[in-house]
Amino acid sequence: AGCAKMRLPSASRQAIPLSRLALVTVLCISLLSLILSIAPLHSQHPGGRLHFPGEISDRHGLGPIEPDPHLLSDRAAIFAGAEADHRLALATARLRRRLMSAAAEAGALRVNAQTSQAAFSRLLAAARYPAVFRSAALSPPGPDTGADLNNATVRSMRRRLRAMLRSAWRAYWRYARGANELRPIGGAPAGPGAGDADLLGGAARLGASAIDSLDSLWMAGLTEEFSAAAEWTLNELSFDQDATVSVFEMNIRFLGGLLSAYFLTGDRRFVAKATGLASRLLPAFATPSGLLRSLVNLRTGAAADHPWAPFGCSVLAEAGSLQLEFSLLSELTGDRVYADAARRARHAIGMAPRPYGGLYPNFVHSGRPDKLAVQEASLGSLGDSFYEYLLKEWLRTNGTDTESCRLFLDAARAIEHGGLLRRSTGSGKFLYLAPLKDGRPVDNRMEHLACFAGGLFALAANATPSCAAGGRQLDSERTRRRWLSIGVELTRTCREAYRRSAVGLGPEAFEFDNNVEAVAIRPEDKTHMLRPETVESYFHLWRITGDQRYRDWAWETVEALERYSRIVSTGGFAILSDVYSARPPVGDLQPSYFLAETLKYLYLIFSDRDYFSSAQWVFNTEGHPLPVRQT
Ligand SMILES: *[C@@H]1O[C@H](CO)[C@@H](O)[C@H](O)[C@H]1NC(C)=O
Ligand SMILES: *[C@@H]1O[C@H](CO)[C@@H](O)[C@H](O)[C@H]1NC(C)=O
Numbered sequence: 001a002g003c004a005k006m007r008l009p010s011a012s013r014q015a016i017p018l019s020r021l022a023l024v025t026v027l028c029i030s031l032l033s034l035i036l037s038i039a040p041l042h043s044q045h046p047g048g049r050l051h052f053p054g055e056i057s058d059r060h061g062l063g064p065i066e067p068d069p070h071l072l073s074d075r076a077a078i079f080a081g082a083e084a085d086h087r088l089a090l091a092t093a094r095l096r097r098r099l100m101s102a103a104a105e106a107g108a109l110r111v112n113a114q115t116s117q118a119a120f121s122r123l124l125a126a127a128r129y130p131a132v133f134r135s136a137a138l139s140p141p142g143p144d145t146g147a148d149l150n151n152a153t154v155r156s157m158r159r160r161l162r163a164m165l166r167s168a169w170r171a172y173w174r175y176a177r178g179a180n181e182l183r184p185i186g187g188a189p190a191g192p193g194a195g196d197a198d199l200l201g202g203a204a205r206l207g208a209s210a211i212d213s214l215d216s217l218w219m220a221g222l223t224e225e226f227s228a229a230a231e232w233t234l235n236e237l238s239f240d241q242d243a244t245v246s247v248f249e250m251n252i253r254f255l256g257g258l259l260s261a262y263f264l265t266g267d268r269r270f271v272a273k274a275t276g277l278a279s280r281l282l283p284a285f286a287t288p289s290g291l292l293r294s295l296v297n298l299r300t301g302a303a304a305d306h307p308w309a310p311f312g313c314s315v316l317a318e319a320g321s322l323q324l325e326f327s328l329l330s331e332l333t334g335d336r337v338y339a340d341a342a343r344r345a346r347h348a349i350g351m352a353p354r355p356y357g358g359l360y361p362n363f364v365h366s367g368r369p370d371k372l373a374v375q376e377a378s379l380g381s382l383g384d385s386f387y388e389y390l391l392k393e394w395l396r397t398n399g400t401d402t403e404s405c406r407l408f409l410d411a412a413r414a415i416e417h418g419g420l421l422r423r424s425t426g427s428g429k430f431l432y433l434a435p436l437k438d439g440r441p442v443d444n445r446m447e448h449l450a451c452f453a454g455g456l457f458a459l460a461a462n463a464t465p466s467c468a469a470g471g472r473q474l475d476s477e478r479t480r481r482r483w484l485s486i487g488v489e490l491t492r493t494c495r496e497a498y499r500r501s502a503v504g505l506g507p508e509a510f511e512f513d514n515n516v517e518a519v520a521i522r523p524e525d526k527t528h529m530l531r532p533e534t535v536e537s538y539f540h541l542w543r544i545t546g547d548q549r550y551r552d553w554a555w556e557t558v559e560a561l562e563r564y565s566r567i568v569s570t571g572g573f574a575i576l577s578d579v580y581s582a583r584p585p586v587g588d589l590q591p592s593y594f595l596a597e598t599l600k601y602l603y604l605i606f607s608d609r610d611y612f613s614s615a616q617w618v619f620n621t622e623g624h625p626l627p628v629r630q631t
Contacts, residue, residue: 148608157555158606162220164562164573165599168590169217169225171572172209178236180208182590184572195589200250201243201298207232211257212596215624218264219612220603230261234269239277242299247284247292248318250277252385253592255325256624262332263627271332278329278338289351290344291319291366305366313363313373319345320360320386323393323404324620331629349386350407356439357418358410360386378435379420380447380509385621387411388452391460396618398631399465409467412460412483415453421486424512430496431489432512444512445525446493451506451533452621454491455540457483462544464615484544491537493518495553498534501579504560506534520580527587528576530565532597532623539601543609554605597623 148154176182179189180200192202200208210229217226255274262270283301284292291314293303309315322342330339351369352361362382363373377383390408393401415421415433419441424430432446433453461483497518498506505528507520520526535557542550564584565573573594574586600623604612617625 148606154606157558158603160562161558161599161603161606162222164558164566165216165220165595165603166222166225167566167571168573168595168599169213169222169229171567171570172213172590172595173225173228175570175572176209178205178207178210178232180204180206181592182209182572183588184567184570184574184590185586185588187570187572190589195591196249199246199248201241201245204241204243204245204298206239206241206243206245206254207237208253209590209592209595210237211254212592212622214257214261215264216595216600216603218261219600219607230265230267233258233261234267234273237273239280239298242297244295244297244302244304246294246318247281247296248294248315248321250281251322251325252620252622252624253596255329256620256622256626257596259325259328259332260620260624260626263625271329274325274329275333275335278326282337282341285341285345287366289348289366289369290341291348291364291369292322292341292345293366294318310363310365310373312365312367314366315382316349316360316362316364316386317382317384319364320349321389321621323389324396324618324626327393328396328626346407354414356414356436358414359418359420359436360411362435375438376436377418377420378447378450379415379433379453380435380450383435384449384452387415388456388621391456391463392618392620394465394467395459395463395614396626396628398628399467400629400631402467405465405467408460412457416482416486422512424517425514426512426517428496428517430493430512430517431486432493432518433490434512445509446497446512446518447509448494448497448506448529448531448533451490451494452536454487454489454494454537456487457490458487458537458540458544459614461487462614487537487541488545491534491541491550494534494537498553498557498560501528502582503528503564503576503579503584504556505564505576505579507579523578526578526580528565528579528584530561530573530575530591530594530598532593532601535598535601535605536623539605540614542605543614546609551605554602558602593622 148158171184171187172182175187176189179191180197181190181195182188183190183194190197192198196208197203200206210232214226214229214233217223217229254277258270258274258277262268262274280298280301281296284294284296284303286303287293294306294309294314295304296302305311305313306315322345326338326342330336348366348369349360349364352364353370353372354360355372355375356377359377360383361372361374362376362378365371365373379387387408390404390411394404394408397404399405419436420433422432422434422441422444424432424444432444433450434441434444434446437443461480494506497510497520498504500519501507507525508527508529508531509522509525510518510520511525512518535554538550538554538557541547542554561573564576565586567574567586572590575589575591576584577587578584612625616628618628619625
């Protein structure tokens with residue numbers, strides 16, 4: 001019911017101008033008939049003469065009454081005046097009628113133009129995304145639908161996950177509605193300095209958790225909660241705030257969340273909201289190379305770099321993770337400005353020198369992208385989603401964006417052979433990813449952020465659109481098999497980091513040397529941030545391989561989250577500060593990505609494998625599903 005409420009059919013939207021028009025028409029018609037009802041009375045008389053009260057009085061059989069002579073003397077003058085009044089009234093009525101019909105015509109034309117424009121873009125979108133509209137017409141599955149209908153265990157697991165999502169959502173809604181993130185311990189909004197506040201405008205009330213939750217709530221069939229989030233987004237959220245935000249974060253969380261909500265509901269107001277936001281992000285792209293600067297003020301458009309970044313530099317992962325949302329927004333609005341901005345940024349990145357076997361440097365200078373700014377490359381922070389978006393834009397366009405395909409194939413080769421992918425020397429022989437610094441593989445430390453790569457390689461191995469580059473078919477069967485085994489191995493490594501903790505939840509980063517494997521050593525690495533990357537890889541590998549172990553591992557994570565991370569008093573979930581402690585201290589934050597990604601991927605692992613199938617949907621780097629364009 002919640003979704004039906006959110007879906008605004010075209011008819012009801014046109015009803016607004018039409019009903020206003022109808023009101024004006026009715027008023028005009030009554031005015032006109034008032035005038036006309038007087039006019040015929042006058043013209044009934046032969047010769048168009050007017051009659052006066054005195055002349056009718058013989059109807060009562062009293063005989064003619066002598067008119068007052070002194071009235072008679074004025075009669076001609078009165079007659080002439082009345083005649084003129086009459087003509088004026090008739091002319092006015094005629095004029096009014098003509099004006100009215102012209103206005104009605106203009107109104108109808110305007111309504112038509114609006115309708116046909118909207119209908120045209122809907123048609124365009126529907127032509128490109130018919131499967132989506134069909135699936136959007138389905139109501140979200142409750143906990144008791146899907147292929148696993150007969151497996152009572154899976155059914156009850158899905159119910160547990162649904163309850164977790166509802167609990168995390170309700171805590172946010174009750175204690176931090178409109179704020180970006182929740183402090184789950186005492187139940188309060190997370191203010192400046194907490195979580196990702198610095199990237200989301202400090203104290204700005206942008207409701208990051210609400211936008212990030214929309215599609216998760218919808219997918220889990222929490223329609224009442226979805227309606228509340230959607231009403232708030234459409235009616236109360238304003239992007240006109242004096243807030244300096246990260247273009248990247250606004251893109252992946254907000255544009256991604258709004259566009260995905262549009263495809264679930266068919267409600268164009270989500271597209272309008274997304275367009276309003278995207279146009280506020282565009283000033284960040286005004287650099288000589290088109291490479292965006294990292295931060296922008298939503299109200300003034302003032303752009304800046306991260307204070308911690310090398311001077312004048314943009315971050316690879318941020319500048320290169322826009323294509324999915326910006327291209328889709330251009331397709332939906334017919335305005336190329338967004339797709340062009342993202343493409344120019346990607347081209348600027350393409351100018352960067354790549355000395356390490358084709359790997360891209362983590363920072364690119366927005367004035368001189370062709371100069372090497374830093375000698376660093378990574379599939380963890382700073383680099384990660386750039387590589388992800390090359391693959392996913394290829395998937396989203398169903399293989400039609402051949403540039404994405406070529407870039408991804410080059411990048412995948414560079415990841416495999418450029419020194420990021422390593423094997424531990426201990427007994428576990430784990431495959432892992434660690435960054436390059438000064439061009440050398442110095443740090444044998446894998447970040448949790450890099451754990452998405454297991455899913456990435458599995459997705460690449462399973463990609464249906466074929467891709468050829470340089471005259472050669474690079475995604476051969478052999479490549480696919482190798483990619484899948486890399487995906488399987490990297491995912492096993494990340495799960496190992498979970499397993500070797502005291503609580504069953506992985507640390508922020510873990511190291512490999514002769515003595516330790518997949519264990520955090522530095523104190524700051526021992527936190528668990530409720531991040532999604534490991535369960536995201538479980539999700540893709542479960543779907544692609546059907547191997548029961550991914551469900552088992554996912555369930556271990558669910559139980560650990562319930563046991564260690566849940567705050568009973570508020571119902572929220574908190575980060576942990578030491579996963580090697582049997583009673584880990586909690587940190588006072590429930591990140592918005594926990595609702596957008598972690599709980600969503602877990603829910604989907606215990607749902608029908610065709611639900612939001614990867615043939616039809618691509619998940620952006622914040623877990624928001626965007627439809628594959630029909631080719
Ligand atoms: C039902 O699902 C559970 C949990 O994934 C699994 O362990 C079990 O083998 C499944 N049962 C059947 C009959 O498939
Ligand atoms: C993607 O392309 C393949 C063939 O190249 C086609 O079979 C498939 O239906 C397409 N998918 C969509 C969503 O259009």
